[in-house]
Amino acid sequence: xxxxxxxxxxxxxxxxxxxxxxxxxxxxxxxxxxxxxxxxxxxxxxxxxxxxxxxxxxxxxxxxxxxxxxxxxxxxxxxxxxxxxxxxxxxxxxxxxxxxxxxxxxxxxxxxxxxxxxxxxxxxxxxxxxxxxxxxxxxxxxxxxxxxxxxxxxxxxxxxxxxxxxxxxxxxxxxxxxxxxxxxxxxxxxxxxxxxxxxxxxxxxxxxxxxxxxxxxxxxxxxxx
Numbered sequence: 001x002x003x004x005x006x007x008x009x010x011x012x013x014x015x016x017x018x019x020x021x022x023x024x025x026x027x028x029x030x031x032x033x034x035x036x037x038x039x040x041x042x043x044x045x046x047x048x049x050x051x052x053x054x055x056x057x058x059x060x061x062x063x064x065x066x067x068x069x070x071x072x073x074x075x076x077x078x079x080x081x082x083x084x085x086x087x088x089x090x091x092x093x094x095x096x097x098x099x100x101x102x103x104x105x106x107x108x109x110x111x112x113x114x115x116x117x118x119x120x121x122x123x124x125x126x127x128x129x130x131x132x133x134x135x136x137x138x139x140x141x142x143x144x145x146x147x148x149x150x151x152x153x154x155x156x157x158x159x160x161x162x163x164x165x166x167x168x169x170x171x172x173x174x175x176x177x178x179x180x181x182x183x184x185x186x187x188x189x190x191x192x193x194x195x196x197x198x199x200x201x202x203x204x205x206x207x208x209x210x211x212x213x214x215x216x217x218x219x220x221x222x223x224x225x
Contacts, residue, residue, distance in 0.1 A: 028065045040067055092223055094120055101133040105146065108166050112173040118180065123173055125221035126192060129214060135165050147172025189218045 027035045027049060035057075038050040047064055049057040094106050102124065109127070113120035130148040131137040143150050145168035154162045157171040179188035179196060190205040191198070193214040198206045205215055219225075 116177040
């Protein structure tokens with residue numbers, strides 16, 4: 001199809017519009033009305049006006065008297081950029097933390113944690129810090145097994161063999177559940193190390209270097225902020 005150029009007079013100036021994209025901003029219509037646009041595209045008998053605010057307006061080229069540069073500056077509309085979504089937080093699982101030493105005990109940890117409604121990652125962290133998953137571990141103070149049960153705690157929880165991994169983990173998680181029912185997670189972890197009485201006496205994490213380091217290590221391993 002042959003595209004016809006057309007000419008118009010605007011304020012005594014001769015303006016020639018060719019088919020295609022016209023680099024002009026101020027369009028004068030036959031009615032005398034002027035429209036400020038981004039650009040004008042002519043396709044045969046049709047003029048397509050790209051509006052400043054977005055969208056397009058079409059009309060017959062015969063309705064346009066002329067096109068000339070718009071001398072009035074118009075600020076470009078601000079485009080709101082959507083805030084980038086934060087990366088999804090992927091919660092670690094016991095499998096992520098498993099190593100050669102802890103892997104045999106993961107089913108026991110998961111079962112006890114589910115039974116007593118305690119975060120399994122917290123249980124895993126306590127065992128990591130308490131005994132490094134040494135089932136026969138015994139401290140100088142007499143704490144025994146994976147979760148380092150003190151003799152009095154083992155008796156209170158009726159544990160006949162504190163070195164048995166299943167019994168030890170179940171009792172340790174029960175004890176941890178009791179502490180979580182009394183304190184928030186930070187203080188419960190502190191109480192597991194220093195005793196509930198010390199936490200109550202000091203009104204928070206006791207000022208013992210060992211306990212403060214213990215709480216930091218356990219919470220970090222458990223992913224608790």
